Amino acid sequence: MPELPEVETIKEDLRELVTGSLVVRVEVLDQALVEQPSSEEFQRELEGARISGARRRAKHLIVELDSGASLVLQLKIGGQLLLVPPVEEPRTALMLILHLDGDRRLFLRDETGFTRTRLLDARELEARLSAIGPEPFGEEFRENGAEYLRERLSSRRAQIKSLLLDQKVVAGIGNIYVDEILYDARLHPRRKANTISNEEWKGLHAAILENLAAGVEHRGTTVRLYKDVLDRPGRHQDYLRIFEKHGKPCPDCEGVVVREKIGGRSSHFCPSCQLEEWRGGEQPLTLG
Secondary structure (H helix, E strand, C coil): CCCHHHHHHHHHHHHHHCCCCEEEEEEECCCCCEEECCHHHHHHHHCCCEEEEEEEECCEEEEEECCCCEEEEECCCCEEEEEECCCCCCCCCEEEEEEECCCEEEEEEECCCCCEEEEECHHHHHHHHCCCCCCCCCHHHHHHHHHHHHHHHCCCCCEHHHHHHCCCCCCCCCHHHHHHHHHHHCCCCCCEHHHCCHHHHHHHHHHHHHHHHHHHHCCCCCCCCCCCCCCCCCCHHHHCCCCCCCCCECCCCCCECEEEEECCEEEEECCCCCCCCCCCCCCCCCCC
16 A cells, blocks of 8 residues: 555655646546535535645655645545556546546546545645654754654554554555565564564664655665555565565575564564564553
């Protein structure tokens, strides 16, 4: 599913390709898509609006309009935004078509049908995003993220993977990148947060920044459905070391990568490199 690097890539594409475009006509092809307001009001407010920008918050894609409203998209598992032309017109799984000036169309398609959208004013958007945790690329998290993670999580007995997937803790991390992050940090996904040492928090913080930056650099990860606005797959799948590598040798030791269900999510890790229990080294700051 689109995580921070994928949504960031789509956002940048929209900024380059459709900023300044006028929305001439709107077709809502799947009524389940629009959560707020009604489909009729959604269509009425969008038609005649001009796209003034695009931004991202966590996994939310936010298309800004000159009316002051924002089209907020959650692409969930398989949402794709495709600009026609230059992309060939898609024929299946269509949920929304935005007809733009210049005889262009922005198609939203999703084979899973789970994508959802809202048209929100500034106050509604602020309320919608208020509970989301810090952005990994924000200055505060870049500089003080290890301390933030330690202070926020070191008293928790919950498993570290589940905590990192919580968007209230850190914005934008999903299942693909969390497996890679935990592998780099040498933390077992079932490791309890209250057993993590100060040095391990530093390593986890570094792994978050490095893995998400690499995902953005490679324009996202296409494991199954993700495509950018010009219908191109990402390249980061070629750089994954642990995600969906179960049964293959660990890149760094003689162990074998395994896949297990953890917190309801398929999880990939090396049991030799990522120990479930804390063993020696620096004493965790909070054992609680």
